[in-house]
Amino acid sequence: MPLFWRIFLLNAVVLVAAAALLLGPITVSTPILLAEAAILTGGLAAMLVANALLLRLALAPLRRLTRAMTTTDLLRPGRRPAVSGHGEIAGLITTFNTMLDRLEDERATSSARALSAQEAERRRIAQELHDEVGQTLTAVLLELKRVADHAPSDVRAELRQVQETTRGSLDEIRRIARRLRPGVLDELGLASALRSLTTEFAGPGLTVGHRLDAELPALRHETELVLYRVAQEGLTNTARHADAHHAELTLRTTANGVELLLRDDGRGLGDAPEGAGIRGMRERAVLIGADLALGAGPGGGTELRLTVPVPDRSGRP
Template identity: 35%
Template sequence: MLLKLMRLNVPAWLSYSLAFGFVAFATWLKVLAEPNVIPQNVPITYFLAIVPAAIFLGMGPAIAACILSLFAFDYFFVSPLHTLLDLSHTENLPILAIFLFVGILFSYLTSNLRQENIKANKEIEIRKEKETELKKLKENLEFQVEARTNELQEALENVGHERSLLTTVMNSAGDSHLVFLDKDFNFVLVNETYAKSCGYKPEEMIGKNHFALYPHEENQAIFTKVRDTGISVSYRDKPFEFPDQPERGTTYWDWTLVPIKNDSEVQGLVFSLTETTNRKKAEQSLESFNQELERRVDERTLELIEARDALLEQLALRAKAEESLRSLSSRLLNIQEEERRLIAKELHDEVGQNLTVLKMLLGRAIQGVPNEAKTLLKSASGTVTELIKEIRTLSMSLRPSVLDDLGLVPGLESLFKQINTLAGLSIHFEHDEIEGLHQDVSLVVYRIIQEALTNIMRHAGVKEASVSIKANDGQIALKIEDQGIGFEQSSLQINRSTGLSAMKERAALVGGRLAIESEPGKGTKIEAILPISPASGLENRHTVE
């Protein structure tokens, strides 16, 4: 019972609490026993706290009990009372020192005894577990030996039956040729398929030597190696010619030779074969077909390479022609713009000035003619005034001088004002400050907006439109939008629409792109992305188109 108590595993907080309780109990006993039973200056009563703490709780609680006992003894029973470790009274120090030494020594020895007891108990438990495990293994082994003995007895009883079954199984193997040979390569068991393929009955082959019937040095060397090494071998599509059946020609076989061992000694060989003559011939035909197919593929590939090279050459010529066409278109547009500029200048400088002089002469003539002629002259003067306005409008339409003089934004504002005056179309204009805009790009933007607004006036049926020009990362984004009647894009052939085609062509010539979105009843939106400088756009033209 004491040993079991020494093996108790008590939590640390509870161990130290019990140690404190043992010290309190020992103090109480010493008070009761004083002074008749035990002298006041002898602390033997406190060993009643240290001993159980060391035995049942361990070294830590025992030392704690020893130190607490020392303090309690000094405080309650050593003069002067109610003081701790008063060094002025040296006569008590030897007793306290001896008590502390004996208490710690006893705690250490008892704690070691407790640890040894716990260790021995664990070893006993481990030994018992191993004995139980060995007992189970012994019982299991006895059961397995008994079961194996019964199996061997049943196996011996069924050997004859199994031999009969083995023969039946071998004969039921279908197209597989199965043979069992002894270690001298004599036939022991032969299935009907093998015997029939060789031109014999199974019982006619039993006892005969394999290589006496079918001499073959290579195969005999393989059989000998398997018998001597005990290692199985397999072959795929191995050729063989029957010496007594030359009409069959070369036959092909997948075969496996497996040694049958008894106590690591080879007792015989199992020879399993499957004829693959038909498969081999089919593979040979397929290989010949594949070679012919590869030859035709190579020829066709060569033709395709030649066709590709010709196509690449045509594409290069086409690209060159397209480049020439774009260059020609650009030159034509430049010539057209130059002609417009010259005509506009001629109209403004010559025709406009002449009409202005004519109007002044008519004004002077009105003053010196009879009243009957004044009416005609005033009518003529009014007609000349209208002609001057039309000449100015036509001149601005052909080539607005404000575009060359003041730039894109003032030129567009002048255009919008003119359109609003002539057609009543109100245009909402938003734009960014655009620095470094090339003159060619500026002209393209102006002509695209001019053509788009002309289409709105002709077809959209609205009195409002919006124009937006935004600059970002070396490009400008142009958007012209209306909320008019719109149109079905699938029915529109842009290449046949001169205005839309011209807008796309102008955008492409400076390296930009233009897109049109429209639905019936939902208006039309034209968006273009153009480079600020046409050189950078032309370098990336094939990317943005």
């Protein structure tokens, strides 16, 4: 039973018992007058209503705190219930907010470690694909060419087909390695990396446009990497699940910082729950203090918006 009803019913029992005593063995006059009974009944009703209103007002901060507890998500930080009420209730809300601050800091620290380890593992796998598998397939291609040049004409065509298959596999491995380790991000910068990313995802059934500001404020390497990975995951979702024909990637400077915007004309999110990809994007956004919004676009489809606060020259965001 909720705390409100427990307190209210306890008070109601006391008040009803007092009224029963006044109407029973303890009376103002004998026999009891109808006017006295009406006054006592009206007084009891007034006391019960006043008691209910006072309890509602006193326990309202607890109800707000309960709603905050059920809706809190560490991947959407910064939301706090307002400290209200008096005494123990205000102290309870303050303690809850302090606990959220600690949990969000611990979550950000653990996410930073996990994402750093993930990027290191991606670099290692990409390096091994490039150095080991890539070089092996390159050697196979050269050997196939040498054998095909000396093979009889009836076998040569089959060897050429094997060459093309091997060359396609080598291109696919190089593409996977580029996705695992965006070397163009380190070498040419964020704008060039995003431009290359849109070209990579464009295909026969999907056109991907881009609008990238030429002048961007100085960003940390971690911030650029998060912007790139969020754009990569968003385009991956568009290509695989959105059933879209056109997508537009925008990177621009706003009054709030740097904004990455991805829109498509697909079927939208609907009622589908957030998967691991979207939660991964939220974790990356939390890592750099960015705000990630995902919903329906103005003309339908899906809109992904990542806003990264950029500190000014004084160091303030």
